[in-house]
Amino acid sequence: xxISFGGRYQGSSFSELLGIDHAQLVPDWGRLCPVGLDxxxxxxxxxxxxxxxxxxxxxxxxxxxxxxxxxxxxxxxKVLATDDYSLIAIAGAAGPALxxxxxxxxxxxxxxxxxxxxxxxxxxANRLSQxxxxxxxxxxxxxxxxxVFAGYDLRRRQGRLWKFDVTGGRYxxxxxxxxxxxxxxxxxxxxxxxDASAPREAGLRAAIQALADAADEDRATxxxxxxxxxxxxxxxxxxxxxxxxxxxxxxxIYREILSTRRRVPARGGRR
Amino acid sequence: MTMPxxxxxxxxxxxxxxxxxxxxxxxKSSVTLEYDAGVLLMAENPSSLSKIxxxxxxxxxxxxxxxxxxxxxxxxxxxxxxxxxxxxxxxDVRAKGLANAYSQAMGEVFTRELKPLEVEVIVAEVxxxxxxxxxxxxxxxxxxxxxISDHKGFxxxxxxxxxxxxxxxxxxxxxLPLKEALLLxxxxxxxxxxxxxxxxxxxxxxxxxxxxRAGRKFRRLDTDTLREHLGT
Numbered sequence: 271x272x273i274s275f276g277g278r279y280q281g282s283s284f285s286e287l288l289g290i291d292h293a294q295l296v297p298d299w300g301r302l303c304p305v306g307l308d309x310x311x312x313x314x315x316x317x318x319x320x321x322x323x324x325x326x327x328x329x330x331x332x333x334x335x336x337x338x339x340x341x342x343x344x345x346x347x348k349v350l351a352t353d354d355y356s357l358i359a360i361a362g363a364a365g366p367a368l369x370x371x372x373x374x375x376x377x378x379x380x381x382x383x384x385x386x387x388x389x390x391x392x393x394x395a396n397r398l399s400q401x402x403x404x405x406x407x408x409x410x411x412x413x414x415x416x417x418v419f420a421g422y423d424l425r426r427r428q429g430r431l432w433k434f435d436v437t438g439g440r441y442x443x444x445x446x447x448x449x450x451x452x453x454x455x456x457x458x459x460x461x462x463x464x465d466a467s468a469p470r471e472a473g474l475r476a477a478i479q480a481l482a483d484a485a486d487e488d489r490a491t492x493x494x495x496x497x498x499x500x501x502x503x504x505x506x507x508x509x510x511x512x513x514x515x516x517x518x519x520x521x522x523i524y525r526e527i528l529s530t531r532r533r534v535p536a537r538g539g540r541r
Numbered sequence: 542m543t544m545p546x547x548x549x550x551x552x553x554x555x556x557x558x559x560x561x562x563x564x565x566x567x568x569k570s571s572v573t574l575e576y577d578a579g580v581l582l583m584a585e586n587p588s589s590l591s592k593i594x595x596x597x598x599x600x601x602x603x604x605x606x607x608x609x610x611x612x613x614x615x616x617x618x619x620x621x622x623x624x625x626x627x628x629x630x631x632x633d634v635r636a637k638g639l640a641n642a643y644s645q646a647m648g649e650v651f652t653r654e655l656k657p658l659e660v661e662v663i664v665a666e667v668x669x670x671x672x673x674x675x676x677x678x679x680x681x682x683x684x685x686x687x688x689i690s691d692h693k694g695f696x697x698x699x700x701x702x703x704x705x706x707x708x709x710x711x712x713x714x715x716x717l718p719l720k721e722a723l724l725l726x727x728x729x730x731x732x733x734x735x736x737x738x739x740x741x742x743x744x745x746x747x748x749x750x751x752x753x754r755a756g757r758k759f760r761r762l763d764t765d766t767l768r769e770h771l772g773t
Binding site for chain 1: 610616627
């Protein structure tokens, strides 16, 4: 005997529930966004990265969002926890990306409550890849969302991370990944500093360094804003959950990095 | 050819109600209590299938009777809450709305279907001191025919609800610390199981809605923690 509140859906997925019983709530930018929309007017997130370290995985991102050449937001949060052991870091069109992160979080919580068990980390990554794929029509019109997904795998006892392409392609990375407008520079930086057995402090330093390098080369990446006191987000995901690095800690390490890079004015400078 | 007998609507309803009550009376009981820092839900449950579940940040569910039926209701509740929280905000998901939805759906089954639901459910909500106007706890009980009632302090559903209710009425007081509330609920469940007095920490299910926890306030107590609290 079916008991119902008017819905038909019987499964464990929140996004499917929306699609079947609450179609009006499904965020479908592919349908809503007419071709030729001026994408310069849509805020875009810039650099996010993830890499493994001794205790698990570090996921970090700067805080800037841009609309074309203008600043849209200086303190956007682009690294978001999707549950106690996984995070999503987003680059690309901020609106759809943040909505995808929010849906992903509800998706995982919904599954856990309906089934009484958490999804495995692989299952979570697979779910996200289906969401990215569902966004393909919007991506074709320019609203590209390319997340990095990372978490601590409680079964395999290790940190893991994935990158995605617009078609929903899912690629597990063994060491590090960075994406967004400054992703290339962040990756170059991580290539040199990466150490799978790095302790917490060294990992934090590598993350800040990579974001500072990206901000140095890519004008759309925010880096560390000492003037306003806006610091990047750096999250550690380990067997005991997610912990976010404090602003003081980031400030201290960033100033150390700056002091090693500062040069005495020479060539061409006035004496 | 046989003619169908005329049966009066009163008789039909009475028969259905009796059928449902008998079904529920065969099952075990469940107790929900307010304590000083939240709401406590307990059920006698020797199996690994849960009778108590998380619905949303501040809302929990407990069911007694036929498992397949109240588990369907629990899932409906999760779907209702998550959809509402997604469409509006997390703070807009309230126990009252859900209890009303249960009442509608269960009443509908009772009047339309041949077989009524053999379940009773509790929807409990813990208050949040950081949200003005949402500080109070709420406990709703919905019965097989959709009748709904709200309760202060404690609420019992299931086979021995009457008996447990009288014990709690005489022993419950406001602002019990967790340990004492747990012991009271434990004694109540033991009394309910008088016929087979084997209620121990191993075969009861205990969940909490903790007022001071951030975000999702639901927590399931494992057997070891429970033993510690009960001192057994």
